[in-house]
Amino acid sequence: MAEVFFRSMNRRSFIQTGLAAFGTLVTLNSGCSTGLMKKGEQQTHLALLADIHIPEDVENNYRGFYPYRNLEKIVPDLVSTSPDGVLIAGDLARLTGQPGDYANLRKLLSPVAEKTPVFMALGNHDDRQNFMKVFNKTPGEKPAIKGKYVTVVKTAPVRLIMLDSLLYTDKVPGLLGKAQRQWLENYLKESDETPTILCFHHTLSDGDGDLLDVPRLFSMIAPIRKVKAIVYGHSHVYGYSEFEGIHLINLPAVGYNFNDSDPVGWVDARIGSRGGDFVLHAVAGNLDQDGSVTNLTWRKG
Numbered sequence: 001m002a003e004v005f006f007r008s009m010n011r012r013s014f015i016q017t018g019l020a021a022f023g024t025l026v027t028l029n030s031g032c033s034t035g036l037m038k039k040g041e042q043q044t045h046l047a048l049l050a051d052i053h054i055p056e057d058v059e060n061n062y063r064g065f066y067p068y069r070n071l072e073k074i075v076p077d078l079v080s081t082s083p084d085g086v087l088i089a090g091d092l093a094r095l096t097g098q099p100g101d102y103a104n105l106r107k108l109l110s111p112v113a114e115k116t117p118v119f120m121a122l123g124n125h126d127d128r129q130n131f132m133k134v135f136n137k138t139p140g141e142k143p144a145i146k147g148k149y150v151t152v153v154k155t156a157p158v159r160l161i162m163l164d165s166l167l168y169t170d171k172v173p174g175l176l177g178k179a180q181r182q183w184l185e186n187y188l189k190e191s192d193e194t195p196t197i198l199c200f201h202h203t204l205s206d207g208d209g210d211l212l213d214v215p216r217l218f219s220m221i222a223p224i225r226k227v228k229a230i231v232y233g234h235s236h237v238y239g240y241s242e243f244e245g246i247h248l249i250n251l252p253a254v255g256y257n258f259n260d261s262d263p264v265g266w267v268d269a270r271i272g273s274r275g276g277d278f279v280l281h282a283v284a285g286n287l288d289q290d291g292s293v294t295n296l297t298w299r300k301g
């Protein structure tokens with residue numbers, strides 16, 4: 001049975017949603033924001049998640065963490081903060097991308113998806129076919145790239161491009177691949193100068209379990225000045241770094257951490273054309289950084 005999981009995009013465009021939310025933002029931010037966002041600046045409010053690892057068996061656990069319960073705990077926060085969109089940077093499923101994993105994910109996300117569009121990227125623990133069977137209608141533009149699941153999201157201040165770094169299910173490394181890189185290069189060259197953020201699952205170092213074509217990606221995007229940031233997951237570590245002025249934002253995991261020193265949670269982001277404010281919401285693991293705000297300024301040009 002074909003069902004429409006995400007319905008909010010049919011009623012209002014994402015841009016309109018963003019502008020509508022802006023009206024309440026000034027009130028929310030007054031007196032409590034130390035960020036660079038100025039009153040009157042157009043911005044989009046996004047909830048950023050990664051590595052949610054939803055299992056078919058709700059009791060499935062790892063290192064004392066229950067991924068199903070972690071997302072279940074976060075969902076009311078996602079609903080109440082009413083972001084313009086929710087981004088999930090891959091590893092949606094527990095290990096091998098089973099249909100039951102995605103059925104549970106769909107069920108858990110339903111209260112969120114009824115209110116705001118949810119944009120998902122695939123990770124190395126996802127199965128593209130199984131995912132697309134369960135999530136047969138998702139928001140955002142879907143450019144046709146053979147064997148890849150890519151979503152383009154246009155908001156007033158920034159463009160988001162959700163890429164597909166899934167190479168083999170349940171093996172660690174990732175790859176964008178030549179076809180996707182060439183599509184991206186053409187798309188970036190032909191699109192207007194709207195600041196652009198890339199989002200995908202894999203990490204950006206030179207290890208055997210990272211994004212294997214990261215040098216090719218970096219050499220392509222370094223001179224394309226509209227590319228301001230990359231949002232990714234995979235490491236289950238929360239951190240910020242830079243490459244050629246491009247901000248590299250490594251999201252914490254929602255499902256579990258690998259080390260006790262790392263937070264488990266999500267990031268509440270308010271993103272404009274000149275930069276963004278990122279607030280950590282830690283719900284488990286190391287809670288020391290809960291509420292910490294990171295202000296980023298985009299590179300010029």
Ligand SMILES: [Zn+2]
Pocket residue numbers: 051053091234236253
């Ligand atoms: Zn993961």
